[in-house]
Amino acid sequence: MSFESFVALRYLIARRGQAFISVISVISILGVALGVAALIVVLGVMNGMSTDMRDKILGVNAHLVIASVDAKIHNPAAISEKASEVQGVTGVTPFVYYEAMLSTRHGVKGVALRGIDPTTASSVLSLSRDIFEGKLSDLNVQSGPPGIILGSELAGRLGVRKGALVNLLSPAGKRTAAGFVPTVKIFRVVGVFKTGMFEYDSSLAYTSLPAARALMNLEDDVVSGFELRVDDVDRASEIGKEVNTAIGGFPFYTRSWQEMNANLFAALKLEKVGMSVILIMIVLVGSFSIVTTLVMLVMEKTRDIAILMSMGATRKSIRRIFMLQGMIIGFAGTVLGYALGLGLCFLLQRYQFIELPKGIYSMDHLPVLLDWVDMTLIGISAMVLCFVATLYPARQAARLLPAEALRYE
Structure with a gap:
């Protein structure tokens, strides 16, 4: 010392x-x-x-989103194949997005409806891990009314659980002699999920792509966009630029999770x-x-x-x-x-x-x-x-x- x-x-x-x-x-x-x-x-x-x-x-939303200025993307298989070939992309799934109304005898609630492909969605989203009632694959069941998966807060507010029937109202209706008539279809609740974020659990609903297209009167080869998962979330913006180049640029564009949640x-x-x-x-x-x-x-x-x-x-x-x-x-x-x-x-x-x-x-x-x-x-x-x-x-x-x-x- x-x-x-x-x-x-x-x-x-x-x-x-x-x-x-x-x-x-x-x-x-x-x-x-x-x-x-x-x-x-x-x-x-x-x-x-x-x-x-x-x-x-990033569990509810993807790392990257491909969208179009036309709001509709035709021939989704070709776009999905090109995007999946970009280095760093680990998963691609198409989606259809729409806002609709859910109603039961217990109340009415506006929801953000997302039509997804259950086969590829699990490789991009955490929905399969967040579901505590039912399974994601139940959306593919063909018999009976089409299936729908609700957030836990949304299901609680409407007073429904797995197996219950709900009415889904879409503004994309038809014009008739009596005027404009919205489309109303019956769906069966096949699952309930909980992310832990109140905003998502109280306003999100998932259904299959065919059911969402039928509700919105869309053609069979039309989607709203694609959700992508990447191997490095911090490089999502850089990978998004490469994806945009691979799919041909305009009218397509990509947005990363940083851009969508920047504020x-x-x-x-x-x-x-x-x-x-x-x-x-x-x-x-x-x-x-x-x-x-x-x-x-x-x-x-x-x-x-x-x-x-x-x-x-x-x-x-x-x-x-x-x-x-x-x-x-x-x-x-x-x-x-x-x-x-x-x-x-x-x-x-x-x-x-x-x-x-x-x-x-x-x-x-x-x-x-x-x-x-x-x-x-x-x-x-x-x-x-x-x-x-x-x-x-x-x-x-x-x-x-x-x-x-x-x-x-």
């Missing part, structure tokens, strides 16, 4: 008559620890919410940055308490500093002693903060004791995801602030003149 480290540790462990210095040191350590712990927990929760929301959005994730990123700036102030407060501790220690140890300098200690050594004291306090506070923050995050992950109200948030419990890049930056930021806090007291201690300090002793 070096001379400076020995003296720094000795000064931090105060004697009985100097216990007040130790109390302030403990308060400084706790201040840094609380700041670090708060940063770890809040950033973990923000990362968890962003990732949870992204996963749920949402930009807002989440801004919240994360804002919370980080606010909470780093707590660490800053803790670092200011280090300044107070060291200034009082310099005042208390004026005679000791003068004696050390008289015995040959250099100003650089005196400066290093007090800088080491501050860094020891900062390191102890950072380590304690990591222990508190990581411990609380572990409890939140394991026991999920903080429940969130349904219909307001997209998840039932507070999610936590620890990003080790963030964890490293938190530790570095805390230590840098603590180091800066030591500069002024250490500089003042090194500027003491032994003769002046010992004049009245």
